[in-house]
Amino acid sequence: MADEEEDIILSELNDEELVQQMFDDLYDGLREEIEEGVNILLERGWEPYRVLTEALVGAMTIVGNDFRDGILFVPEVLLAANAMKGGMAILKPLLVETGAPRMGKMVIGTVKGDIHDIGKNLVAMMMEGAGFEVVDLGINNAADAYIDALIAEEADILGMSALLTTTMPYMKTVIDQLAEKGIRDDYIVLVGGAPLNEEFGKAIGADAYCRDAAVAVETAKDFISRKHNQMAAG
Amino acid sequence: MSSEDDRLTIHGMGPETAPAPTLGPDAPSPSPGQRVLLLACGALAREILAIRDQAGLSHMDLMCLPAILHNSPQKIPDAVAEAVARHRDAYDRIFVVYGDCGTGGLLQARCEELGVEMMPGPHCYAFFEGVPRFAEIQEQEFTAFYLTDFLVRQFDAFVTRPLGLDRHPELREMYFGNYEKLVYQAQTDDADLDAKARDCAAFLGLAYERRLTGYGDLERELRAL
Numbered sequence: 215m216a217d218e219e220e221d222i223i224l225s226e227l228n229d230e231e232l233v234q235q236m237f238d239d240l241y242d243g244l245r246e247e248i249e250e251g252v253n254i255l256l257e258r259g260w261e262p263y264r265v266l267t268e269a270l271v272g273a274m275t276i277v278g279n280d281f282r283d284g285i286l287f288v289p290e291v292l293l294a295a296n297a298m299k300g301g302m303a304i305l306k307p308l309l310v311e312t313g314a315p316r317m318g319k320m321v322i323g324t325v326k327g328d329i330h331d332i333g334k335n336l337v338a339m340m341m342e343g344a345g346f347e348v349v350d351l352g353i354n355n356a357a358d359a360y361i362d363a364l365i366a367e368e369a370d371i372l373g374m375s376a377l378l379t380t381t382m383p384y385m386k387t388v389i390d391q392l393a394e395k396g397i398r399d400d401y402i403v404l405v406g407g408a409p410l411n412e413e414f415g416k417a418i419g420a421d422a423y424c425r426d427a428a429v430a431v432e433t434a435k436d437f438i439s440r441k442h443n444q445m446a447a448g
Numbered sequence: 449m450s451s452e453d454d455r456l457t458i459h460g461m462g463p464e465t466a467p468a469p470t471l472g473p474d475a476p477s478p479s480p481g482q483r484v485l486l487l488a489c490g491a492l493a494r495e496i497l498a499i500r501d502q503a504g505l506s507h508m509d510l511m512c513l514p515a516i517l518h519n520s521p522q523k524i525p526d527a528v529a530e531a532v533a534r535h536r537d538a539y540d541r542i543f544v545v546y547g548d549c550g551t552g553g554l555l556q557a558r559c560e561e562l563g564v565e566m567m568p569g570p571h572c573y574a575f576f577e578g579v580p581r582f583a584e585i586q587e588q589e590f591t592a593f594y595l596t597d598f599l600v601r602q603f604d605a606f607v608t609r610p611l612g613l614d615r616h617p618e619l620r621e622m623y624f625g626n627y628e629k630l631v632y633q634a635q636t637d638d639a640d641l642d643a644k645a646r647d648c649a650a651f652l653g654l655a656y657e658r659r660l661t662g663y664g665d666l667e668r669e670l671r672a673l
Contacts, residue, residue, distance in 0.1 A: 289612025292622050327590045329626035353626055354590070379548045379570045380586060409521070409552030 225254050233269050240273035241280075243293025245300040252301040262308035263315070263345075270301045271343040278340070278428040288332075295336055302339065315345050318438045321363045322373035323351030325384040330377035333407060333427070337373060340427040346371070346434060357388040364392075364401055370441070371434055374420075376407040386418035393419070402437040404430055453598065456490035457605050460512040463535065466500060483538070484508045484673055487531050487564075488545035490515030491598040492572060492666070495635055496545060499667050508673070511535065515598070519610050521550035525558040532562050543673055545666070547571035567669055572596060575665035576633045591628040593654060597635045600645045607648070620653060629655040635663060 224247065227235055232251060239247040248270070255265045277294040280286040286294075320341055324334050331353050338348045349367050351359055355374075364372055372392075376382040385405050392398040398419070405420040415423030421437060424430035455461065463485065488496055490512040500508050513527050524546065532542055544559055544566035559566045569575045573594040574582040599606055608614050611623055630652060632645035642658055649656035 287610075287612070289616055289619060292612075292619055293616060296622070327586065329591055331626060332622065377550075379550060379552055380583070381590075382552065409548075409550045411552055411554070414552060 224250050229255070229258065229260075233272075236269045237273040237276065240270065240294050240297050240301075241277055243290065243297050245297040248297040249300045249304060252304050256304075256308070261314075262305045262312055266302070266305050266309065266314075266343055270298050270305075271340070274298050274340065274343065275428060278426060282426060282428070291336070292332065295339060298339060298343075302342065306342075316347060317345040317435065318370040319347040319349065319367060320371040320373050320434065321349045321351060321360060321367055321369045322375070323355040323360065324353045324375045324377075325381050325388070326354055326356050327384065328376045328378055328381040329353045330407075331375070333377070334373070334375040336427040337375070337406065337424070337430045340431050341373075341434065344431045344435065346431075357384075357391045360388050361391060361395065361397075365397075369401065370438060371402045371404060373404045373406070373430070375405070376410070379409045382407060382410055382414065383418075385420065389419045402434065402441070404433060404437075406430060453601050454605070456493050456512060456598075457515045457602050460490045460514040461493060461510070463509045463511040463538075464497075465509050466506040482507055482540045485535055485539040485542045486510045486545050486670070487528060487535075487542055488512050489518070489549070489572070491518070491596065491602075492545055494598065495663055495666060496670065499663055499670050503667075503671055505670060505673075508670070509539070515602070516605065518549060519606065522554075524549055524551055525554045528555065529558055529562060532564055541565075541673070545670075547574060567666070569665065572666075573633060575669075576635060576661040576663065577659075578661075578664050589631070591626065592631045592657075593624065593627045593629070593652065595630060595632050595645055595648060597638070597641055600632060600641050600648065603644070603648050608651075613651075624652045624654065627652070627654055629657055632656070632658045633661045634658055635661065 222235060224232060224235060232254060236248060236251040239251065251269065252265055255269060256262065274294060277286060277291055281291045322334060322338050324331050338350050342348050349363055349369065351363055360372060374385045374388060376385065389398065389403060392401065403420045404422050404424050405415050406424045410423055412423045422433045424433050484507055486496055486508055488510060493510065493512045496510055511531060513531060517524050517527055528544055536542060542564045544564055546555060547567055547569045548555060549571050556566065567575055569579040576596060612619055630649035634641065637660060645658065646656050
């Protein structure tokens with residue numbers, strides 16, 4: 215198999231075969247091959263947004279599904295994400311230039327005292343892939359950092375992530391401070407992280423708990439679409 | 449030694465009956481006939497047996513669930529509930545020797561439903577250090593990665609292999625890039641474990657610190673049962 219794969223010359227494949235090969239390469243975490251595939255599709259006149267959605271997001275969705283179903287494990291997901299990141303780095307500036315559709319803006323970060331950012335990074339990447347603008351605050355964020363960024367960026371969504379049982383209660387602190395300032399309902403608040411669950415999300419007053427990156431994207435799209443409908447009705 | 453640790457990681461251990469009482473002057477005197485089952489994480493087996501045998505807590509049996517459940521904490525509450533159901537008739541009291549261990553409060557809730565008690569604290573690092581002290585130092589030390597005696601011995605089974613670092617060392621930065629130091633909480637004074645823990649820190653690219661914690665809250669809680 216390895217020999218066969220080495221023999222494949224990406225530029226000789228037609229579009230359909232190339233996208234299929236990119237699905238395989240992203241699944242296998244082959245960053246250089248993904249970067250090459252992205253460049254070939256762009257040279258062939260594909261819009262950056264089409265490359266992103268049809269080749270990268272499509273492939274990463276399969277990775278996400280197989281992770282959820284216990285077929286893939288964290289190391290493989292990280293390798294795939296790293297490959298996607300390589301492709302995204304080429305596409306991001308082009309997406310801005312070509313005016314790709316914008317779904318909304320998200321401020322995201324791990325909460326105070328928590329440095330575990332693997333899940334947060336995956337969510338940020340998949341949100342970008344789905345057309346959201348993402349302001350990534352990184353790790354260890356105090357409530358002020360979230361709130362300042364939400365206001366300054368005129369964001370639609372707040373995403374908070376925690377891996378530790380000891381740090382996840384801080385999400386409530388942030389939500390309470392939003393409420394104290396009278397701006398809680400201005401934002402869609404999504405929370406996630408390994409020790410969280412739906413019950414916890416409800417208890418702290420989040421809009422939704424998202425168990426993985428794919429769910430975060432779907433939930434964000436759903437809330438944004440409801441928000442637009444409400445605005446249209448209002 | 450290593451095969452025993454492997455067994456505790458993968459299979460745990462069935463109820464292990466305490467040896468005949470060796471009542472010393474400081475040994476507690478349990479209620480006559482009262483049998484206690486300690487239902488614990490395999491990662492704590494040696495420490496619990498050492499405390500039990502040293503303190504003469506002969507009314508306590510120990511059963512351990514596979515330590516590797518820690519890598520999928522969502523499975524811990526069901527595994528505990530199943531073990532409680534299986535053994536509760538044979539004991540007067542069951543004490544669950546787990547912290548929250550990443551279950552997000554679900555283990556505590558399940559123990560309450562089952563009517564069994566459990567260790568207070570987020571995880572074993574906290575009760576070896578002492579829960580209040582650990583909470584205090586965490587505010588300054590949240591960039592620390594903790595290992596105990598068991599985890600030093602089983603570093604490959606809990607860290608290297610499941611994180612794929614044996615196959616993909618390039619992932620190290622993604623996992624550990626935000627950590628600054630590895631803290632080895634030593635339960636025993638063992639030069640070999642110290643050296644191995646130091647190697648683990650080097651492998652992860654982290655500074656190294658060793659703290660001799662002993663058994664911390666674990667000893668106090670077990671003696672109080």
